[in-house]
Structures are given as structure tokens and as C-alpha cells.
Amino acid sequence: MPTRTAITAAEAARLTGVHKSTITRAVKDGKFSARKDAHGRLLIEPIDLFMVFPPMPEAAAAPEQARAKAMIRTDADTDRKTSARLEPSSDAPRRRKPESRFATLRQELEDVRLDRDREKEARLHERRGMEETISDLRRRLDLSLEECRMKEEQIRQLLAQQRKKALAAIKKLEERWSWRRLWKWVRRTVHQWIEAIRALIQGGLGRDKHATAA
Numbered sequence: 001m002p003t004r005t006a007i008t009a010a011e012a013a014r015l016t017g018v019h020k021s022t023i024t025r026a027v028k029d030g031k032f033s034a035r036k037d038a039h040g041r042l043l044i045e046p047i048d049l050f051m052v053f054p055p056m057p058e059a060a061a062a063p064e065q066a067r068a069k070a071m072i073r074t075d076a077d078t079d080r081k082t083s084a085r086l087e088p089s090s091d092a093p094r095r096r097k098p099e100s101r102f103a104t105l106r107q108e109l110e111d112v113r114l115d116r117d118r119e120k121e122a123r124l125h126e127r128r129g130m131e132e133t134i135s136d137l138r139r140r141l142d143l144s145l146e147e148c149r150m151k152e153e154q155i156r157q158l159l160a161q162q163r164k165k166a167l168a169a170i171k172k173l174e175e176r177w178s179w180r181r182l183w184k185w186v187r188r189t190v191h192q193w194i195e196a197i198r199a200l201i202q203g204g205l206g207r208d209k210h211a212t213a214a
Contacts, residue, residue, distance in 0.1 A: 016053035
């Protein structure tokens, strides 16, 4: 059920300075809600309207009677009643009533904007906190990767040193075994020569004995 402060699309267009079709298109797009009265006219809450289309300065400074008609009129019958009640007069309390309603709407709109700004600031603060956390995690990850690279390089150097030592030891063993084989060959060869010479000497002595005996 629309409130008594609901206004029509034409009044909304006049208060915001936009075309009536822009107001109706915004309602169709779901930018703010609106209802229809018994005559099929759109009825819009000013607080919802002003959150999308800010009021014009001249609308805020307009005479109290025009602002009261824009906010109070809901249907044809109500328009006639409210128009009769809000005709210019010297009755101050009756003239201040629409003004107080408009001030209340402006205050509510300002409160909504403040709440929205606070929520936006809270989301921004939360986002900054998340970005700082992500940055810290990335920094730690980079440090861990750097430490892993350093340790890997140390392991490679250690393995290279161990390999050099192992190759040197193997080379020494090979050289040692080579000299042993050479020494064995020399000893075997010399022994063979000695045996051959001994055999020759013994053979010569045997022939001399036979010759002497003959």
C-alpha cells in the first residue's frame, strides 16, 4: 500500500529534472520500486527516487505548497483533498507540515547515503586487509623459494665435490693397480730370462764335461 508521500511519475520528473519516460524506464529496469494506484498511475516513494535521481536545487527551494502537492498526492480523490488543504494561507502550522515531511525524507536519504558510504568504506578496508595478507603470503613464498634454490645449489656443489673426490680416488686405485701389473710383468720376465740363462749355462757345462771325459 503506497504511503501518503508517494508521488507520480510526472511529479518525480519535475522534482528531479529528468524526462517522465526516464522515470518509467528506470522503474521497468528495477532501479527502484513503484506501485500503481486505482487509476493505473505509477506511485513512487521520494526516498527511493532520490537515491537514483537526486532532486533539483530548485525543487528543494520551491514553495511549500508545490512540494506538498508533489509528495502527498496519491490518486485523483486525494489530489483534490490535499490541494484544498494546502492552498496558500497564513496558517503556519499547516504550511510547515509538508516542509517537515520533506526534511524527514531528506534526512532519511542522507542516512541511507551515510550507511552506504560506511559499508563501502568497510568493504574497502576489508579488501585492503586481504591485499596485505596476500602480499605477505607472496613475500613468504618468495623467501621460501629463494631458500630452496640456495639449498639446492649447496647440494649440487657438495655432490660435485664428492664426485671429484671419488673420481680422484678411483684414478689413484687404477694407477696403483697398473703399477702392480707392470711390476708383476717385469718380475715374471726377469725370472724367465734368468731361467733361460741358467739353462744355457748348465747346457754349456754339460758339453764341457763330456768333451773332457772323451
